Amino acid sequence: MTINVTIFNEFLHERKIEAVREIYPDGIHMALAAALGQTDDINVQTATLQQPEHGLTEAVLAQTDVLLWWGHMAHDQVADEIVDRVQERVLKGMGLIVLHSGHFSKIFKRLMGTSCGIIWREAGEKERLWVVDPTHPIAQGIDRFIEIPQVEMYGEFFDIPEPDELIFISWFEGGEVFRSGATWRRGQGRVFYFRPGHETYPIYYQKDVLQVLRNAVYWAAFRGNTAVTGILNAPNMKEPLEEIK
Numbered sequence: 001m002t003i004n005v006t007i008f009n010e011f012l013h014e015r016k017i018e019a020v021r022e023i024y025p026d027g028i029h030m031a032l033a034a035a036l037g038q039t040d041d042i043n044v045q046t047a048t049l050q051q052p053e054h055g056l057t058e059a060v061l062a063q064t065d066v067l068l069w070w071g072h073m074a075h076d077q078v079a080d081e082i083v084d085r086v087q088e089r090v091l092k093g094m095g096l097i098v099l100h101s102g103h104f105s106k107i108f109k110r111l112m113g114t115s116c117g118i119i120w121r122e123a124g125e126k127e128r129l130w131v132v133d134p135t136h137p138i139a140q141g142i143d144r145f146i147e148i149p150q151v152e153m154y155g156e157f158f159d160i161p162e163p164d165e166l167i168f169i170s171w172f173e174g175g176e177v178f179r180s181g182a183t184w185r186r187g188q189g190r191v192f193y194f195r196p197g198h199e200t201y202p203i204y205y206q207k208d209v210l211q212v213l214r215n216a217v218y219w220a221a222f223r224g225n226t227a228v229t230g231i232l233n234a235p236n237m238k239e240p241l242e243e244i245k
């Protein structure tokens with residue numbers, strides 16, 4: 001099965017800040033696309049905030065199996081109409097992988113129903129993401145932990161609903177901890193939040209980080225039962241299967 005992946009990036013830091021452009025000259029979305037697109041069974045396309053409908057038209061979403069979301073400084077510029085559209089696709093079975101500062105995106109907050117607030121610090125400290133669910137397919141091929149030499153810290157309390165599955169917990173040099181890799185089901189869709197990815201560090205070139213994202217793409221792609229009715233539209237089944245006496 002070929003999985004169609006769309007990578008959304010607000011694509012502002014890379015154009016406005018020289019230090020970020022040096023790391024991601026074509027944008028974070030293109031770096032991720034190059035990495036994920038190396039696998040034959042993953043088709044990748046990209047979308048950015050500046051495109052009409054942010055590149056997330058009905059047609060694009062209709063043929064997207066898994067959507068990756070990177071945003072930071074312009075969450076409020078994402079049109080509510082597009083958020084509605086993405087949410088509906090998730091409820092109908094599209095996978096969604098929310099990256100790093102996407103914790104505050106409209107779509108993630110919508111799907112979680114909580115503030116998704118965190119604490120943070122930018123001090124270039126070390127992070128270890130510990131695998132706390134080695135049975136999970138998203139952790140496949142990863143060592144006991146992922147170590148990232150320099151990161152922006154995110155700490156608890158992370159205001160999310162209790163995850164269905166918790167796969168990574170981060171330790172930071174400064175002492176904080178954070179639920180860095182967690183999953184939820186929403187409707188027929190699978191949602192994965194993954195913390196790494198601050199734009200001023202070359203985190204999306206790190207092999208084990210990319211391996212997690214590749215695993216997450218396979219995990220998030222819909223493999224369920226499309227014959228089940230009642231998703232979103234609550235049909236009135238006037239004609240019973242059996243005669244009702």
Ligand code: ZN
Nearest residue numbers: 101152198199
């Ligand atoms: Zn950041």
